[in-house]
Amino acid sequence: xxxxxxxxxxxxxxxxxxxxxxxxxxxxxxxxxxxxxxxxxxxxxxxxxxxxxxxxxxxxxxxxxxxxxxxxxxxxxxxxxxxxxxxxxxxxxxxxxxxxxxxxxxxxxxxxxxxxxxxxxxxxxxxxxxxxxxxxxxxxxxxxxxxxxxxxxxxxxxxxxxxxxxxxxxxxxxxxxxxxxxxxxxxxxxxxxxxxxxxxxxxxxxxxxxxxxxxxxxxxxxxxxxxxxxxxxxxxxxxxxxxxxxxxxxxxxxxxxxxxxxxxxxxxxxxxxxxxxxxxxxxxxxxxxxxxxxxxxxxxxxxxxxxxxxxxxxxxxxxxxxxxxxxxxxxxxxxxxxxxxxxxxxxxxxxxxxxxxxxxxxxxxxxxxxxxxxxxxxxxxxxxxxxxxxxxxxxxxxxxxxxxxxxxxxxxxxxxxxxxxxxxxxxxxxxxxxxxxxxxxxxxxxxxxxxxxxxxxxxxxxxxxxxxxxxxxxxxxxxxxxxxxxxxxxxxxxxxxxxxxxxxxxxxxxxxxxxxxxxxxxxxxxxxxxxxxxxxxxxxx
Amino acid sequence: xxxxxxxxxxxxxxxxxxxxxxxxxxxxxxxxxxxxxxxxxxxxxxxxxxxxxxxxxxxxxxxxxxxxxxxxxxxxxxxxxxxxxxxxxxxxxxxxxx
Numbered sequence: 001x002x003x004x005x006x007x008x009x010x011x012x013x014x015x016x017x018x019x020x021x022x023x024x025x026x027x028x029x030x031x032x033x034x035x036x037x038x039x040x041x042x043x044x045x046x047x048x049x050x051x052x053x054x055x056x057x058x059x060x061x062x063x064x065x066x067x068x069x070x071x072x073x074x075x076x077x078x079x080x081x082x083x084x085x086x087x088x089x090x091x092x093x094x095x096x097x098x099x100x101x102x103x104x105x106x107x108x109x110x111x112x113x114x115x116x117x118x119x120x121x122x123x124x125x126x127x128x129x130x131x132x133x134x135x136x137x138x139x140x141x142x143x144x145x146x147x148x149x150x151x152x153x154x155x156x157x158x159x160x161x162x163x164x165x166x167x168x169x170x171x172x173x174x175x176x177x178x179x180x181x182x183x184x185x186x187x188x189x190x191x192x193x194x195x196x197x198x199x200x201x202x203x204x205x206x207x208x209x210x211x212x213x214x215x216x217x218x219x220x221x222x223x224x225x226x227x228x229x230x231x232x233x234x235x236x237x238x239x240x241x242x243x244x245x246x247x248x249x250x251x252x253x254x255x256x257x258x259x260x261x262x263x264x265x266x267x268x269x270x271x272x273x274x275x276x277x278x279x280x281x282x283x284x285x286x287x288x289x290x291x292x293x294x295x296x297x298x299x300x301x302x303x304x305x306x307x308x309x310x311x312x313x314x315x316x317x318x319x320x321x322x323x324x325x326x327x328x329x330x331x332x333x334x335x336x337x338x339x340x341x342x343x344x345x346x347x348x349x350x351x352x353x354x355x356x357x358x359x360x361x362x363x364x365x366x367x368x369x370x371x372x373x374x375x376x377x378x379x380x381x382x383x384x385x386x387x388x389x390x391x392x393x394x395x396x397x398x399x400x401x402x403x404x405x406x407x408x409x410x411x412x413x414x415x416x417x418x419x420x421x422x423x424x425x426x427x428x429x430x431x432x433x434x435x436x437x438x439x440x441x442x443x444x445x446x447x448x449x450x451x452x453x454x455x456x457x458x459x460x461x462x463x464x465x466x467x468x469x470x471x472x473x474x475x476x477x478x479x480x481x482x483x484x485x486x487x488x489x490x491x492x493x494x495x496x497x498x499x500x501x502x503x504x505x506x507x508x509x510x511x512x513x514x515x516x517x518x519x520x521x522x523x524x525x526x527x528x529x530x531x532x533x534x535x536x537x538x539x540x541x
Numbered sequence: 542x543x544x545x546x547x548x549x550x551x552x553x554x555x556x557x558x559x560x561x562x563x564x565x566x567x568x569x570x571x572x573x574x575x576x577x578x579x580x581x582x583x584x585x586x587x588x589x590x591x592x593x594x595x596x597x598x599x600x601x602x603x604x605x606x607x608x609x610x611x612x613x614x615x616x617x618x619x620x621x622x623x624x625x626x627x628x629x630x631x632x633x634x635x636x637x638x639x
Contacts, residue, residue, distance in 0.1 A: 180562075182558075182559075182562070182618075183559045183562060183564075183565055183621065183622050183625055184564060185622065185625070185626045185629075200619070200622055204615050204618040204619045204622065205615050205619075207611050207615065208611065208612075208615055211611075304601075304605065305604070305605075306604035306605055306608060307604075338604070342608065345608075347605060347608075351544040352544075352605075352608070352609050352612060355609065355612030355613065355615070355616060356612065358616055358619075359612060359615045359616065362615070362619065
C-alpha cells in the first residue's frame with residue numbers, strides 16, 4: 001500500500017502519467033466497453049431470456065429424464081439429419097426447456113456446414129415458436145457485435161478488453177488511497193461525488209472487473225495469439241488432438257460404409273448419470289450415426305465445477321460399449337478451462353448467478369460513470385459552457401446514445417420480439433434490426449437535442465418501455481404476471497419484476513439528471529473558479 | 542438457505558471494518574473511537590470475513606468457494622457503503638433541521 005509520505009518524483013510523476021493513461025484508454029473505447037459490459041451482464045441470464053422470448057414453449061415444471069430425452073432426440077435426428085456425419089444436442093436442464101440440436105450438413109471434411117434446430121424434449125419435434133435469436137443475441141453481441149464478420153468483431157472486442165485491462169491497472173495506480181478511502185463518499189459535491197461513485201463501483205468489484213476482463217481475453221486467446229499453437233502443432237492430427245483436449249467435440253473419423261443401427265443412447269446417458277449425477281449431463285455428440293464406426297460422447301454438465309475443460313464418456317455407437325472416460329486434461333489446458341469457466345459462470349446456482357449479475361452491473365456502472373466523469377471534469381474548465389469545443393460535444397452526445405440509448409435499444413429488442421408478426425420473413429433478423437434502428441435513432445436524438453434534455457428524454461423513454469413491457473407481455477401472450485405467479489413460473493415472474501426494477505432505476509436517474517442544473521450553474525460562477533481548481537487537482541483519477 | 546450465512550458474515554465483517562476507519566467513525570458516531578476499540582473492530586471484521594470464506598469452502602470446495610466468496614464480499618461491501626451514504630445523508634439532513 002502506498003502512503004501519502006511517498007516522495008514525489010520530479011516532473012510529471014507516475015501517478016499523473018497513469019491518470020492520463022487511465023482517462024484516455026477509458027474514454028477511447030469506453031462506449032464499446034459499456035455496451036460489452038451491459039450486454040454481457042444480461043447474457044448471464046441468456047437462457048432465461050430465451051425462454052421469455054419463446055413464450056409458445058410451455059413452462060417446464062420438471063426437467064424430464066435426460067436419458068429418455070437423448071434417445072428421443074437421436075431418433076428424431078435420424079430423420080431430420082440423416083446422412084450427416086455428426087450430430088450434437090444440448091440436453092434440457094433447469095434453465096433450458098428445449099433441446100438445442102445441431103448437425104453437420106456436409107460430409108466432406110474441411111467444409112463446415114451446420115444445421116440447427118430447437119427441439120421439444122417431450123415429443124422430439126421441432127419447437128413451434130416464434131423465430132428469434134433469444135438471449136443468444138446479447139451473448140454473441142457482447143464479444144463479436146453484429147453486421148460484420150465474427151472475426152472482426154472479436155478483434156474489436158479483444159482490443160477493447162486490452163484497453164480495459166490497461167484502464168484497470170492504471171486506475172488502481174492512480175487511485176492513491178484505495179484502502180484509506182474505501183468507504184468514502186462525498187454527497188452532493190459535484191465532481192467529487194462522481195469520482196467517489198466511480199471509485200466505489202470500481203473498488204468493490206475490482207476482483208471481478210480484473211477477472212472478467214482478463215478471462216475475456218483468455219476465451220479468445222487462440223485468435224489473438226495463435227503463434228505458439230502454430231509453432232507447436234504442425235500436423236492435422238496434432239491439431240485435432242489439441243481440439244480434443246479443449247472441448248468435448250469428438251472428431252468424426254472415417255466412416256466404414258457398413259450400416260449398423262445405433263445402440264441405445266438412453267443407456268449410454270444413463271451410465272453418465274450414474275457417474276456424474278442425474279442432473280449433471282450436458283451435451284451428447286454422435287459421429288457417423290448409423291455407421292459401424294459410430295461414436296457417442298456424453299459430456300458432463302457444467303454445474304458445480306469451476307472448469308470448462310471437457311469431461312466425457314465415449315461409447316462405441318454400434319454396440320454401446322464404453323470406450324473410455326475422460327476426466328482430466330494437462331495443467332495448461334486446465335488453467336485455460338478454469339479461466340474460461342470463471343468468465344462464463346455457468347457453474348453457478350441461482351444465487352451465485354445473481355452475484356455475478358449484480359457485480360457485473362457495478363462494472364457497467366463503473367464504465368458509465370467514468371464516461372460521464374470525463375465531461376463533468378471538463379465542463380468546469382470550458383471557456384464558454386454554452387459553446388463547448390467539438391471533441392467535448394462528441395463525447396457528450398456519444399455518452400447519451402451509448403448509455404441511455406442502449407437501455408432504450410435493448411428494451412426495444414424485447415418489444416420487437418412481442419410485436420413483430422410471427423409470419424414475417426427473417427423475423428429473427430428483424431428483431432436485431434429493430435435493436436440497431438432504435439439505437440441509431442437514439443444517437444440522432446442525442447445529436448439534435450441539448451445534451452441534458454437528451455439524457456432526460458432517453459432515460460424517461462427507457463423507463464416507459466421497461467414499465468410497459470410486462471403489460472405488453474400480458475396483452476400479446478397467455479403468460480401474464482398473474483398467470484406466471486399462479487403457475488410458479490419464476491422465469492416469467494422474474495422477467496416482469498426485473499423490468500420494473502430497472503424502470504425504477506432509470507426513473508431515478510432521469511429525475512436526478514433533470515434536477516441537476518442549479519448545481520452546475522453554481523459551479524460555473526467565476527468566483528468559484530479557484531476552489532474548483534483545487535478540487536480538480538485533488539480529484540485527478 | 543446456504544448462501545445467507547456467508548452473506549451475513551460478509552456484511553458484518555465489512556460493517557466492522559468500515560467502523561474501524563476514522564472518517565466513518567466521525568461520520569456515523571460523531572467522534573473517533575479509542576484505539577483499542579478500533580483494533581477490536583478490525584480484528585472482528587477480518588475474522589468474520591475469514592469465517593465466511595471458511596463456511597463457503599467447507600460447503601463448495603476451494604474453487605467454487607472462492608468464487609462465491611468474491612461475489613458475497615463485493616456485494617456486501619457495496620451494501621455497507623450504500624448504507625453509510627444513506628445514514629450520512631439522513632444524519633446531515635436532521636442536523637440541518639435542528
